Amino acid sequence: MQNKMTARNVEVHYGDKMALDGINLDIPQHQILALIGASGCGKSTFLRCLNRMNDEISGCRVSGEIFLDDENIYAPKIDPVLVRARIGMVFQKPNPFPKSIFDNIAFGPRINRITESEAELRDIVHYALERVGMMDEVKDRLQESATGLSGGQQQRICIARALAIAPEVLLMDEPCSALDPIATTRIEELLEVLSSDYTIVIVTHSMHQAARISQRSAFFHLGELIEVGATDKIFTKPDDQRTENYITGRFG
Amino acid sequence: MDFSTLTLLLIALSGLMYVLCCNRVRRTAQTLQQRPKSLLRYYGQNAVIWTFIPAFCFLLLFAFFHSILLEQYYLHIIADVYADSPENQHRLLLAQMKNIAAGILSSEDVQLQNLAQDFAASETLVYRARTWLVVLLALGLAGFAYRKAVPHFRVRESVEKTLQRSFLIAASLAIFTTIAIVASLLFEAVRFFYAYPIFDFLTGLHWSPNIALHADQVGSSGAFGMVPILAGTLLIALIAMSLAVPIGLCSAIYMSEFAHPRFRNFCKPTLEILAGIPTVVYGFFAALTAAPFFRKIGLSLGLEVSSESALAAGAVMGIMIIPFISSLSDDVIRAVPRSLRDAALGLGATRAEMVTKVLLPAAFPGLVGAFLLAVSRAIGETMIVVMAVGTAANLTFNPLESVTTVTVQIVGLLTGDTVFDSPKTLSAFALGITLFVITLGLNIAALALSRRIAERYE
Structure with missing residues (x-):
């Protein structure tokens, strides 16, 4: 299995506080990797390192190396804006722009100059909507505001928006925590389909979700990566006592 | 007694009533083996509300309005007595009369002197009546609150309602002030529009507000x-x-x-x-x-x-x-x-x-x-x-x-x-x-x- 991304000795400090301590983690291509752990353990911080979103937080310092294919995205000559254009991100709360559905999805292609022609842009938007299975739901109201949709629909629009920039990696920060069980199921099914074309890293608080959808899981605890391996193994025979405690709900 | 003395008296009485009512509830609660329905301090606050607020409001209203009412009354009398002098003289006479009453002015006019004496006497009377009324009102309502200070009275609700109402009054005061300002503006503006048509005011292209004071003035x-x-x-x-x-x-x-x-x-x-x-x-x-x-x-x-x-x-x-x-x-x-x-x-x-x-x-x-x-x-x-x-x-x-x-x-x-x-x-x-x-x-x-x-x- 080829690795799409590789983290080497990643350390993150917020001011004087260390948030992540020497993370080494391989992210294989076209798989779903679940990051699990208690709140404040650093899994979201790590996720935001993968597309340099931590650059936007003042007082946050990242050291170490993260490779996307063979390129270190923390090398001095790298423009973080170009990194983010190759890596899609979906957030905890659905956050569509207060624009039309079409303009939401077309936002990424437009700013990244993926295409100059309106027809191609329309194809991209339609393709993204097809991928998240929403074409039929919204094909008659592409010009209506995306903020009028339900929470689950909004989150799928956000996924479509991320897909529209044709990302190689998809980062998801607890994408279902604000959704009801039915919307959650739809998103999980969607992720399984998408994983054949995209490398997906998902942060989740739901152990069941991690077990259901991911091939590999990584357990974070107090800023350290405790254990990473096949999800089956992590959930049945974890090597580390702390992982077992967390999985079985004895702390956290 | 003047305004500030009366106010101080009211404050002192309120403090006394606070202590008295708290004590009364505590004592009765002990003898009846009954828990008071509200915290003790609410009984005290209730007593303060009843003792202070109505009497003080009366005091304030009196301070605002008594001179207006009294003057209005004497204006009528002057109008009767000096029926033959022109109407715009009456206010002047009223002011003279007040000054005589205050001892600032002396006058040869016997009628006016008598009126001034009368005025001074009724002013003293009104003030004395005010003092008695305030004291009686405060004492009466204090007694009422004292009688109500019993353990089974749910006093907290009524105290909180009073508090709520006072917030409401504070809020509406700002609104009423705004309305009053607009009304006074409007009142004068309407007087202007009687003299000058509103349409010309809004659409006229020429503004020169100086008006000729004499017929022969130019420009x-x-x-x-x-x-x-x-x-x-x-x-x-x-x-x-x-x-x-x-x-x-x-x-x-x-x-x-x-x-x-x-x-x-x-x-x-x-x-x-x-x-x-x-x-x-x-x-x-x-x-x-x-x-x-x-x-x-x-x-x-x-x-x-x-x-x-x-x-x-x-x-x-x-x-x-x-x-x-x-x-x-x-x-x-x-x-x-x-x-x-x-x-x-x-x-x-x-x-x-x-x-x-x-x-x-x-x-x-x-x-x-x-x-x-x-x-x-x-x-x-x-x-x-x-x-x-x-x-x-x-x-x-x-x-x-x-x-x-x-x-x-x-x-x-x-x-x-x-x-x-x-x-x-x-x-x-x-x-x-x-x-x-x-x-x-x-x-x-x-x-x-x-x-x-x-x-x-x-």
Whole structure:
């Protein structure tokens, strides 16, 4: 299995506080990797390192190396804006722009100059909507505001928006925590389909979700990566006592 | 007893009642083996409410109204006694009578002296009656509260209701004051419109409020068309806004999105100092520095610039409202949720793209609201224009010429010796109400717009 991304000795400090301590983690291509752990353990911080979103937080310092294919995205000559254009991100709360559905999805292609022609842009938007299975739901109201949709629909629009920039990696920060069980199921099914074309890293608080959808899981605890391996193994025979405690709900 | 003694007496009585009622509840609760329904201090507070508030309100009402009522009564008597003297003499006689009663004046008029004695006597009587009434009211209600101070009375509800009502009164007081101000404006404005038709006032193109006092005086036609001064006001507000909006908005964007926190912590207070400068000082600046400066530049470019140009006043007013716009815009931009910024940046947008494509469109209604508030400030601003702008009402949109504004005219019409029944003075109230209606409209529009943005991200 080829690795799409590789983290080497990643350390993150917020001011004087260390948030992540020497993370080494391989992210294989076209798989779903679940990051699990208690709140404040650093899994979201790590996720935001993968597309340099931590650059936007003042007082946050990242050291170490993260490779996307063979390129270190923390090398001095790298423009973080170009990194983010190759890596899609979906957030905890659905956050569509207060624009039309079409303009939401077309936002990424437009700013990244993926295409100059309106027809191609329309194809991209339609393709993204097809991928998240929403074409039929919204094909008659592409010009209506995306903020009028339900929470689950909004989150799928956000996924479509991320897909529209044709990302190689998809980062998801607890994408279902604000959704009801039915919307959650739809998103999980969607992720399984998408994983054949995209490398997906998902942060989740739901152990069941991690077990259901991911091939590999990584357990974070107090800023350290405790254990990473096949999800089956992590959930049945974890090597580390702390992982077992967390999985079985004895702390956290 | 005078007002302050009575008030002190009421306070002392209230304190006493507080202690007495608390003790009474505690004692009865002990003897009856019953827990009081409310905390002890509520019984005390209830006693204070009953003892102090009604008596004190009566005292206040008396202080406000007794002299008016008494004078009205004596005015009638004077009108009867001096039925043959003209009506406008009666008030003068009343004032004389009061002065005689106070011992400041002496008079040969026996009738008036008798009346003055009468007046002094009834004033003493009224004051004595007031003192007794206040004391009796306080004591009676204190006794009532004392009787009510029993453990099974749920006193907390009634205390809280009183508290609620007093908040309501405080809130409505501000509203009533506003209504009263508008009403007094309206009242005088209507008097003006009797003398001068409202249509001519609103659409007339000529403003020269000086009215001939003698029939043979020349050059004082007395025209009250407000269009030129409204145009002047809007011209100056427009100049101010076209300076303040770009600078204020850009500085708000820079502060909220790009500035290093250390720079922001230095810059925000500095801008707020700018907001704290008295407008009189801006007025100096406009009249003594900005106006000659613009004039000199104009001359070097071969342009004729008035020394009281709209440009100078508008530019200084613009400087004055920069902090206002920047601080309001900063609030509006910050109200756009972090998650929208993240979404844009996560899709590979640069900071500048994020600001122009996401932040500003999302904040747009709120920003327009902020600008409208600033416009209404600029229109109502007085001191800068009084000092830097002329009084001649030219109907022009050339910023290099001298114009006048509504506020300048109001100040001009109401300062100095004025007679409150000539159209010249009354026109100030008509201008005032026009100004009020314009700024009210702008504020309502601003409020509606900023509420729209608040709803979107509730």
